[in-house]
Amino acid sequence: MKITAKVLFYLKLGARNILKYKKRSLQVGVVICIGGFVMTTMGGFTDGMYDKLLKDMFEGTSHAKVFRKGYYEKQEISPLELSIEGYRGIIGRISSAGPGVKISPSISAGTVVSFKDNSLNLVCQGVEPYSGKDADLFPAYRTYAGSVREGRFFKNNSDKGVLISSYAARNLACGLGESIILFTADSYGSFNAVELEVIGIFKTGYKDKDENVCIADLQSVQGLVGLENAVTEISLYFNNLKESESFGRRISGIIRENNLEYMDWKELLGVFVWALKIGNIFNFIIYIIFIIVAAVGIMNTVLISIMNRMRDIGTFRALGFTLNDVSAMIITEVTLLGIIGSAIGIAIGVGLVYYFSVVGIPISDEMKDTMGSFLSSNRIYTTLKINFIVFPFFVSCLVPVLSSLYPLSLMRKMHIKEALGFL
Amino acid sequence: MNDKYIFSISAKNLKRRMRRSVLNITSIAITSGIFLFFIGFYRGTYIAMMRESFIQLKSAHVQMHSPAFDDKKIQDYVAKESVIKDYPPIVQKILKMKNVTGVSPRLISAGFIGNGREKLPVMVTGCDPELERNFGFINEALKEGAYLDASGGVLLGRKAADLFGFKVGDLCYVQAQTVHNTPNLLILPVTGIYETKFHELDKNTVFIRIDDANLLCDTGDSVNKIFVMLERMNDTGAAVSALEKEFGDRFDVKPWEYYAQALLEGEKGDGIFYAIFLTILLFISVTTIMGTMYVNVYERIREMATLRAIGWQRQEIFKLVVYESLAIGVIGSLIGLILGGIPTAYMTYIGFDYSKMTEMVSLPILRLISRPALYDPFLAVSVGIVSTFFGGLLPAIKASKMIITDALRVN
Structure with missing residues (x-):
């Protein structure tokens, strides 16, 4: 048959x-x-x-991050002495190694945010939210940009101001256009403060973002913490997630020379x-x-x-x-x-x-x-x-x-x- | 025909189609073994570990606070309306109540600890060291240094201490907002370092003396929460009623379940999942046995008809079939006790360290364990036997109802 x-x-x-x-x-x-x-x-x-x-x-973590060696384990206490100096040069070199990679520098610092008689403890992130030649919004900030309820997100990297959550706005009893004071210990060991205008109020829905974070322009936060030519982290975003694992090897020379460490998403999202x-x-x-x-x-x-x-x-x-x-x-x-x-x-x-x-x-x-x-x-x-x-x-x-x-x-x-x- | 004789024939019948019987026994063994494991695991991990850890490390059995105090508004924990003044007589009264094993009045405030340069957000918990010693976990969880004494100091969790490189004796900056909403700072020596494996405690909570906390927050001699520990979890309802009767006009009294809603929700969801999974397994086992017994009856229809012809009653034929399936159930369940007993024993005596999960969720899920009870094997065997009984029931009814002459003519 x-x-x-x-x-x-x-x-x-x-x-x-x-x-x-x-x-x-x-x-x-x-x-x-x-x-x-x-x-x-x-x-x-x-x-x-x-x-x-x-x-x-x-969208909140990035595919990979670069830190100064030793920073990541202590990041919750914002060890400013472990900052990345000369970060612009480093970003330039990373960019050359991976032309399609989106890169964004930022600083995280624990601050006391005050408005009149009210105050709140928040982690302030100083950011440059736009990256690349086309100045695209860095994906890690889409959550914030997309959840602005009043006011606006940063228009470009030179835009100054601070965005707070609706939770923070309620507790500080402040609104759009008002100036709040951010107060913290700087990298010189003394206290410093900066006054910033509230340009936007967001509500992401994520408890840790809404109750613990405010976003300010990088330059203002650099001035606040005394890190004029430094940042605490450089975030990377790839077209393909898998690239993040091999990219670390490609830029290993840059990492080694500058006493940095590269962490891909698996290490960042360890737990x-x-x-x-x-x-x-x-x-x-x-x-x-x-x-x-x-x-x-x-x-x-x-x-x-x-x-x-x-x-x-x-x-x-x-x-x-x-x-x-x-x-x-x-x-x-x-x-x-x-x-x-x-x-x-x-x-x-x-x-x-x-x-x-x-x-x-x-x-x-x-x-x-x-x-x-x-x-x-x-x-x-x-x-x-x-x-x-x-x-x-x-x-x-x-x-x-x-x-x-x-x-x-x-x-x-x-x-x-x-x-x-x-x- | 007596039952013992019928049972012995049924048991011998198992050997006639050995492979079929072995497969059925395997199916029942796996199902009852899994049942045995899951009831011990559920009791151990969810009831014993999670609930007891939650009560011990997070909520206590009952909490009392001022009606103005809102657990969700951390920034208002230390506000004039939220604090309880004249708490010592209240504490003494509660200590004398039935089933109360410990009371801890605490002043809890959001703050920071630091080394003068860096700082970490924490919950600063002011407590009475003597009452706390009998109450909670810190004393047992202490790994280095000493417990809080009259001279004061601060107790830190291991993770917080490692972040700053603090050792016993180092000076720790403790910062918080006062009741007037102004920042205040105390510099205290690290008295001891504890480790509970619960991330929220080990990294984000510090303990100081209550008078230091009052000094820090400028609250006079106040607390904002009173934690009550009881002999048993089951005493909570009665304790809440008694406390509400005594203090209900002045304070809100909340049982641990109020704070453990996420835990109970997860427990319920997982319980439903396990129940569905076990039901599906049982269903497959029962249908397999039912199918097998139907075929057994069909194959032996002439034999059963012959037995009827020589004087066996309908109920004896019924028993013959049912006992055969019960024999599968008994043998399978006993093997299942071994199959389920081995992982249960492992989880009982060794368990699985799950404390890393507390970095992700703020629940003290520290270990996955089993806590078997003496009656668990009886339950597992009962499940095996009952399911095989139901598997054999319909075929047995069919066999007992056959007409002798028709059955004898079957080829």
Whole structure:
């Protein structure tokens, strides 16, 4: 028989057997359907959520950063003596090594922000929000620029002023156009203050940004902390995230010469990446347990099915079908079941994931506050990716095929005479 | 025919289709093993570890504060309306109440610590060292130096100390806003360094004497929160009622659940996930056994008809089938105890260090552990047996209802 005709024959027989042994087919089909559904929804919910959180976080973190050596471990205490001097030259050299890379220098300093009788402790970020020849808005500041409720964001890198959050504005009882005082210890060990006009009021939705951060122009903050020709960090943003890992090696000479350190996104988001790994391991264990239990169930069903059809199989063998032909028939049958079951399960899973990618899963204010750095709204959204359809489909079709190998091996050991007389 | 005899026939029947029986037993073993593991894990990690750590390290069982005090408005923690004056008699009264093991009056304020050059935002917590000793965790978590004594000083967490390179005896600048909204500064020696593995405490909280805190914040002799620790978590409801009865007209009384809403929400969500997962596994196991038993009945229909013909009653045929599936359940569950028992034992005695997560979320999820109870194996075996019972029920009913003559004619 030609191959195409054979395949069609197997498909016909497979379909016929599925319909003939409805209960068994339903049992296997339901297990595969549940398997496909579980894998799609778990992938969509966990991986999808992590991807979304990661994407949001890059907008606040950048793909990579350059610090003076030793600064990163102590950045929460703003060690101004560990600043990057001559940063313009360094940025120029980094730019030459990676022409497409967006670069933005900044300073972070803990300050007391005062307006009349009110004061608030905030981390002040002195920024140059526009980078490159085209003066594009650096991606890390999109969150702030996009969340300005009153006033405006910086128009260019020479624009002076400060942006505060609506939380800060409320607590300081100050508004747009009013001047606030930023007070801190400078790099000379004395105290310094600067008065800046509030040019914008933002509300990002991220608790740590809204309650802890204000954004000022770089020059003003340099003057405040006494770092006229220095910054505390240089942020980098690539067209492709993966570039961040190799770019460090490309500029290793610059880094070494200037006593700097380069940290890519994995190092910057250390805990998050760790949590992601743990989450993936947990998901993997769940998948494995589920696959084992499903495989055992399917194996049992296929075994019963083969044993009950042993006389049929013996008849086929007697008519000239080889062992491979019979095996192919049975594998085609379970594959068809796998395709139908997984298609239904994945379709339901995709529907659910899509629904929550649009509507979101509501979470309480308390949960949002607990995850302050990662959530900007009271809803968690899932993401639908092609991986969450292809991988579960592939696995859901493969598991029944692999489950049938053992029963098939038993069938292959049986002689035609034994099979014909099997009771 | 007595049940023991029927059960022995059922058990022997398992050997007739050995492979099928082994697969069914494997399915039940995995399901009941996972059930055993998850109930211990849920009890250990969520109930024991997370809730108890939360109460011990963050909220205590009950908190009392002035009605004007708002937990969400950190900048107003030290305001004239938020503080509680004349707190010592209140504390003494609470200490005498039933089930109260400790009381800690505290003055908590947002501030900074530093070395004169750099500074770190922290919650400056003024406490009574003697009351705090019996109350909380600091004493046990102390790694270097000594506890707070009459001479004062500051207790820092390990992470905060490492940031500045502070050692015991070094001078630490403690800055906060006074009740008049002006900055104030105290320079105190580092008395001790503690480590709880809870990031929020180890990096962003410092403890000083309450009189130093009052000096720093210019609040006279006041506190803004009174923390109450009880013998057991379950005593919280009664304690809240008693405190509200005594002090409800002057203070807000809040149980730990008020502060732990995110924790309880996460616990509920994860609980639902585990329940769904286990239900799916059970469903697969039950349907597999049901399918197998149906086929067993079908294959042995003539045999069962013969048994009926020689005098077996319907309920004896019913029992024959049900006992066979129960035998699978018993054997599978016992194997499941071993499969589930090994990871449970590992998580009970070793566990998994999860303290790094506290850098991301402000909940004290320090370790993933199991806390099995004596009745857990009985529960796991019961689940295995009950699920196999239901798996064999419909086939048994079918077998018992067959008409003898029709069944004897089946090929």
